């Protein structure tokens with residue numbers, strides 16, 4: 155019967171706006187959209203009525219609209235003036251039917267600063283109130299059109315608008331304050347933006363109104379429904395419900411139209427009445443509500459409808475002032491949800507999520523009377539033995555580093571202790587002896603030369619690794635124990651890159667198990683890289699270790715110094731057992747950073763490598779049989795063919811004596 159707020163109207167109809175402020179918590183400014191001489195500008199003289207002091211029809215209609223707006227302004231809170239465009243000019247009308255009026259919001263907004271719910275449209279006036287700024291300053295927040303001809307001959311002449319403020323409209327009158335307040339309610343957000351005929355969401359997003367709409371048959375709320383389910387819900391008479399807390403909290407005051415759950419019935423006739431369905435309280439609600447679909451008589455009470463707008467997102471006057479006022483079941487001094495007192499100043503229902511202020515509990519829930527009950531204790535266990543885990547209520551989990559004993563999984567690294575939340579080992583193994591076999595790449599395989607920056611205690615050079623030249627196998631000598639059998643040394647023939655400065659030679663003092671030697675170093679000839687090895691299958695990278703790379707210089711005993719006396723040793727490595735005679739020192743190898751880019755682990759652990767030959771034994775020792783070896787190191791996987799043993803490298807200290 156009544157015209158409805160439904161559609162988003164475009165603005166731009168401003169014709170000589172007359173701005174009049176109405177004092178309230180939310181101020182409303184009427185924008186007169188009528189042309190001169192008609193509607194709100196109708197100069198027809200009339201007598202003041204029911205508290206309306208206007209003396210022309212246009213003036214009385216203007217005062218009625220402002221009065222109706224003030225009913226909302228007294229209960230809704232907004233720092234932004236609500237501009238409502240209104241026209242009271244004649245609309246299409248006959249003696250038997252006509253359009254009384256219509257209204258609706260002008261624009262809708264989502265994801266503005268202060269929006270309570272993401273990706274959700276709020277009508278303009280509500281969005282302005284929540285954001286604290288005018289999000290569409292060029293347009294009126296809502297627009298209304300009323301038929302000023304009603305009651306005139308030829309236009310529903312048996313009816314008449316009643317312009318009084320006192321609700322004393324007679325049986326054939328239509329109380330303009332009631333109708334105007336109803337329409338303004340739609341413009342403030344008492345409507346869904348869903349296209350009811352198809353069920354499709356406005357711009358494919360939720361609107362703030364639909365969030366509270368439930369089909370009680372399925373328990374689904376509008377945002378979670380398919381389009382088809384929304385169509386069904388909107389005709390599910392008696393079971394289309396409003397579930398917003400502010401309305402439900404006061405639904406007990408109604409004697410009809412309320413479900414046992416406290417949910418309120420919304421207007422859902424079948425067949426659907428597009429533009430009217432869903433966006434009203436059910437006409438079965440009793441006592442009669444202003445926002446029912448049909449005019450039932452004067453009604454200036456916006457109380458329950460304002461609760462509905464609070465559920466939609468409107469701040470209510472007095473809510474958030476810390477005083478439990480009329481219409482409130484709580485007031486905690488804010489307009490936030492999630493603290494057991496909803497932004498509409500109603501207790502959050504039991505089991506609503508909240509935060510008890512203790513960061514050591516999770517899943518806190520409201521008890522329904524404003525208290526936040528602590529949830530389960532937070533598990534601060536971080537699974538790290540090197541931290542002591544605890545919880546502090548105002549800061550949450552604390553994982554404090556400790557110095558407990560731990561195990562880093564490296565056999566040569568004991569004892570281990572926690573430091574800075576990590577298990578740090580202390581490498582306790584000595585450097586092994588290495589028996590070096592001559593080696594080359596397996597025929598048919600590829601070795602890619604690489605250019606490496608190598609730094610040892612003597613110099614930093616860019617070196618070219620040319621090809622594999624040897625393999626150092628950890629070896630037991632004269633009954634010694636091998637400490638790290640898993641890690642061998644793949645040695646690559648190397649030269650300085652072109653353009654690098656020459657090496658002037660160096661004299662060093664070395665000390666190994668056979669004593670001291672003064673050695674003169676000549677050019678560097680190889681770089682040995684630690685890695686894993688296996689005769690059969692490509693090995694994984696070696697376990698964590700602290701064995702360095704070694705840069706090896708050709709060397710000889712310094713002229714005029716004590717020569718190496720020679721020795722015979724028994725060796726056992728992973729490949730063979732062999733008696734070896736050690737001849738003169740051939741290489742001095744210094745701990746270096748190179749392929750793996752790591753800093754040197756142990757600068758004091760170097761190697762002196764002696765030329766070897768098979769010792770004369772009876773019976774004679776077998777020749778070494780060439781063997782292919784798979785290696786894996788910082789250069790990646792490689793395949794070597796091992797030839798005869800040629801060197802024995804002994805751990806040694808090396809002291810730089812300068813240029814000889």
Ligand SMILES: [Zn+2]
Nearest residue numbers: 158159434447
């Ligand atoms: Zn309506």
Ligand SMILES: [Zn+2]
Nearest residue numbers: 368370395417
């Ligand atoms: Zn329900």
